[in-house]
Amino acid sequence: MAGGAFATLSELRAELAARRVGAVELAQACLDRIAAQAHLNAFVSTCPERALARAEAADRRIAKEGQTALVGLPFAHKDIFCVQGLPTTCASNMLADFVAPYDATVAARMDAAGAVLVGKTNMDEFAMGSSSETGHLGSVRNPWDTGRVAGGSSGGSAAAVAAGLVPAATGTDTGGSIRQPAAFCGVSGLKPTYGRVSRYGMIAFASSLDQGGPMARTAEDLRLLLACMEGRDPRDSTSADVPPTAAEATPRPLRIGIPGEYWDALGTDMGTALDAARRGIEGLGHNLAAVSLPHTRAAVAAYYVISSAEASTNLSRYDGVRYGHRASAPKDLEDLYRRSRSEGFGDEVKRRILTGAYTLSVGYYDAYYQKAQRVRRLIRQDFLDAFASVDAILAPVTPTPAFELDAMQADPTDMYRQDAFTVPASLAGLPALSVPCGQIGGLPVGMQLIGPHFAEDRLLALGEAWQRETDWHMPHPRDSRAGPEAT
Amino acid sequence: MDSETVERLLRLSALELDEDARARLVRDLGRIVALIDEMQSVDTEGVEPLAHPLDAVQPLRPDRADPKVDRAMLQQGAPATRDGLYLVPRVVE
Numbered sequence: 117m118a119g120g121a122f123a124t125l126s127e128l129r130a131e132l133a134a135r136r137v138g139a140v141e142l143a144q145a146c147l148d149r150i151a152a153q154a155h156l157n158a159f160v161s162t163c164p165e166r167a168l169a170r171a172e173a174a175d176r177r178i179a180k181e182g183q184t185a186l187v188g189l190p191f192a193h194k195d196i197f198c199v200q201g202l203p204t205t206c207a208s209n210m211l212a213d214f215v216a217p218y219d220a221t222v223a224a225r226m227d228a229a230g231a232v233l234v235g236k237t238n239m240d241e242f243a244m245g246s247s248s249e250t251g252h253l254g255s256v257r258n259p260w261d262t263g264r265v266a267g268g269s270s271g272g273s274a275a276a277v278a279a280g281l282v283p284a285a286t287g288t289d290t291g292g293s294i295r296q297p298a299a300f301c302g303v304s305g306l307k308p309t310y311g312r313v314s315r316y317g318m319i320a321f322a323s324s325l326d327q328g329g330p331m332a333r334t335a336e337d338l339r340l341l342l343a344c345m346e347g348r349d350p351r352d353s354t355s356a357d358v359p360p361t362a363a364e365a366t367p368r369p370l371r372i373g374i375p376g377e378y379w380d381a382l383g384t385d386m387g388t389a390l391d392a393a394r395r396g397i398e399g400l401g402h403n404l405a406a407v408s409l410p411h412t413r414a415a416v417a418a419y420y421v422i423s424s425a426e427a428s429t430n431l432s433r434y435d436g437v438r439y440g441h442r443a444s445a446p447k448d449l450e451d452l453y454r455r456s457r458s459e460g461f462g463d464e465v466k467r468r469i470l471t472g473a474y475t476l477s478v479g480y481y482d483a484y485y486q487k488a489q490r491v492r493r494l495i496r497q498d499f500l501d502a503f504a505s506v507d508a509i510l511a512p513v514t515p516t517p518a519f520e521l522d523a524m525q526a527d528p529t530d531m532y533r534q535d536a537f538t539v540p541a542s543l544a545g546l547p548a549l550s551v552p553c554g555q556i557g558g559l560p561v562g563m564q565l566i567g568p569h570f571a572e573d574r575l576l577a578l579g580e581a582w583q584r585e586t587d588w589h590m591p592h593p594r595d596s597r598a599g600p601e602a603t
Numbered sequence: 604m605d606s607e608t609v610e611r612l613l614r615l616s617a618l619e620l621d622e623d624a625r626a627r628l629v630r631d632l633g634r635i636v637a638l639i640d641e642m643q644s645v646d647t648e649g650v651e652p653l654a655h656p657l658d659a660v661q662p663l664r665p666d667r668a669d670p671k672v673d674r675a676m677l678q679q680g681a682p683a684t685r686d687g688l689y690l691v692p693r694v695v696e
Contacts, residue, residue, distance in 0.1 A: 217676045310656045324655055353661040417642035420635065428616065435617075437689050442682035448692050453617040466618055470628065471635050473615045474608070484639065489652030491642050496653060528631050529638045545656025569657060 121149060121280030122592050125189055125337040128283060132183045139174035139188030139232055143167045146190045146234045149281045153595070156257045158266075158275040160195040161203050162235035171232045186344055187230030192285040194273050195236035196243055197328070198317040199223045206319050207251030208241045210440045210460030220317025221349045222286060222328050229344040237272030237285055241462045243293055243321045244427065245269050246534045247524060250464045255521055258300060259593040260559055264518040267297030273331045274301035278593060284332040284341055288318060290325045291419050292513075292538025295550035298331055299513035299562025302552045304579065304589060305331040306338045309570045310545035311356035313342075314349035322426035323354075325419075325542050334589055335551060335579025339363070342572060358570050365577030372397055373407035373506035378537055382512060386561065389554035390512050393563045396553070397510060400581050405506055409498040412540055414491050419539035420532055421475050421488035427465075428472025434460060467528060496544040499566070508574060509566040512537050513550045517559035541566045549575040552588040560588070604633035 123131070131137045147164050167190070174188035198204045198216035200223075205211045219227070226233065240250045248256035248271025256271040258264040259279035266275040270287030274297035277285055287294040289307035298305030306329045313328040320326060330341030339361065348357040374394065382390060398404050436442040436456025443455035461469070475484035502509060515534065524531040541548040546566055553563040567575045583589050609629050613619060620628060655661075674687055683690040 214680055217679060218671075311659065350664040353663060354655070354659070356657070356659070357662070411645060414642040414645045417639045421639050421642070432617075436682060437691055439680040439682075446692050449694050450617075452692055454619050457617050458619045461618070463624075466616075466620075467628070467631055467635065469616045469618065470609070470612045470632060471639075473612045474632070474636070475639070477612075477615065483643075486652050487642060487647060488639075489654060490647035490650040491645050492656075493650050493653035494645065494647065496656065527634055529634045532635075532638060543656070 121145070122333070123283060124333045125283050125340055126334070128189055129183055132178055132188045139171040139178065140168060142188065143171040143190045143232050143234055146282050150235060150276070153279055153281060155262065156259055156275050156279055157238055157254055158256055158272040158279065158281060159192070159235045160205055160207060160238050160253060160272070163202055163233060166202070167232055167234045174230050174232055177230060185229040186226065186340070188232060189284070190232045190234050190282055191226065192235050192237045192273060192276055192282045193223060193233060194239055194270050194285065194287050196239060196288055196319045197223050197286060198319070199233065199236070202236065204236070204319070205252070206242050207239045207253060208460065208462065208465070209252045210434050212252060212441065214439055216317070218317060221314035221351060222345050223317060225344050231344070234282060237270070237276055239272055240269035241465050242319070242427070242431065243269040243288055243290060244464050244468050246292065246296055246531050248272060248297065249521065249525075250462055252462065258518045260302065261518065264520050264559070265300065267300035267518060269293040270331065271297045274298050274303055274305070277301070277303045277331055277333060280592060284330065284337060286328060286345070287331045288326055288328050289542065290322050290423060291542045292535045294329050294331060295513050295538050295548055295562070295564060296535070298550040299552070299560065300518040302560030302589070302591065303331055303333060304335050304338055304552070305329065305550045306342060306572065306576070307541070307548045308342065308346065308572055309356070309547045311354055312358070312547070312570065312572065313345050314347070314352040314355045316349055316351040320430040322423035323430060324426060325423055334583050335549065335576050336583070338549070338579070339576045356570070361576070362573045365573065365580055367577055367581055370402045370507040370574070370578070371505065372402045372404050373502050373509040374404055375407050375409045375412070375502070375509055375511055377409050377412040378511040381515070381536065383515070385556045386512060386516060389556060389561050390563060393553035394510060396582070396586060400585060407502040407506055407509065409502060409540065411491065411494045411498050415495055415540040415543060416532060416536050418488040418491040418495065419535065419543055420471065421484050422492065422543070424468045424472035425476050425485050426472070428469045428476065431461070431465070431469055464528070492543045495540055499540070499544045499546060503568045507567070508571070508578060511564045511566060513562040513564045517556050517561050537564065545569060547572045547575055549579050551579045551582060554588060604629055604636055
């Protein structure tokens, strides 16, 4: 096929503009690859009829006006974004039969830009997880090694891009859910500044942290996607009224902070990979400087208090009455609520709801919820202090490459600790980019570039320059079909 | 974390669990509380709680009914409705 499974959006744009390939052909090729690699479990659903109809419209638009914006480019939404008329499940039994009655703002904007939605990607149930193992349809497989996790919660999106099923996908990031799966699967992902992208129609997990963002092969493609996704939305009162991210980067030498608290926590292999990345960034002409983020060690604790508290509040809306799963033959209203929720939610979601109920309850609110909010301010202040002397911060994304399926199931806090390098930027509301920077034992690893609020342009420019000089974003996994099917 | 506390949390959260799941939950919530207690050693004396990462004022949109959101459409996914109303088990005898 023209373009190839691993073409970037930018390459596909050129192909479409030159009429070497059509949007229908691209969409069909994605649908075929998704079906052929169903063992990855990267998708919850596909929408072939809708995709082909939109692709035909895109081809007509290209014939008339040429290729602009995202016209004709196939992509997938994480199954947390409402798309009118399509199933939107959040990988939960609670929403297994839910069909969205309206479009998320991000979905409407992608549509208006002419992008062609081919399906919805798998994830951790209600985005609560770091491995995409908690969804009601089972685990997403990492295309680099199908015995390992794809990361989470946007694991389906990351696996889909990595395996060449789609060239781009949306994700959401509450405590690392775009950045960590991007790193585990060897793709690029951006968590924008809190408020950069509208949360309207994005099913809520933790409302002061949730942020939608793009996942793709290159930082250049992320910029293209962000331009479409971002912007003030009157339907989301937390969306920010700020100038859009620049369409092109203005490269200049930057001061890059190296936070000791992150680097000191790395094991030997990860330390070696990240040290090489650090030297590479220096080699691009940037200046490195040590910075300190002293409250980092309290970030995971504060994050799990705040995100669980917000989750327990947000998920109280699932009552078996207005939408979602309803238990059969309830004996009274209390029984209806209790059984609908108990049958609809999986174990991890229940743990988060109960943790939230604990930290918000009488006698614990000050000690936990308010305490966590105070720690949150200190963590944000650490970053603001650091950004007084540096333009961006370079950090690892994950403590290790992708771990094996089921490896973190015995103790939920083992999984929570995986988020140590991603939750601080989430608590501070900062933009952070995850790009591949090496491999350990044949598995991709990523680096994280964290910037001041609304400095996405700077992070993307760094990522673009990095990807012009290195090729860690280029390798892709071998088609893993032979593995699981042969056994 | 004890079974009495877990019982109260289940009631507050409108959830129920069988005996095995409840025992696992007592253990798991104990571990989670131990993890979140790690922040207790941070000195937060005089630090204001931060609710919104940008400390931003949230602008409100004009308070106008939006005719694009209609009841029939929203109720398509409801488990049980009649005449535009949601049906629930009888509450008042």
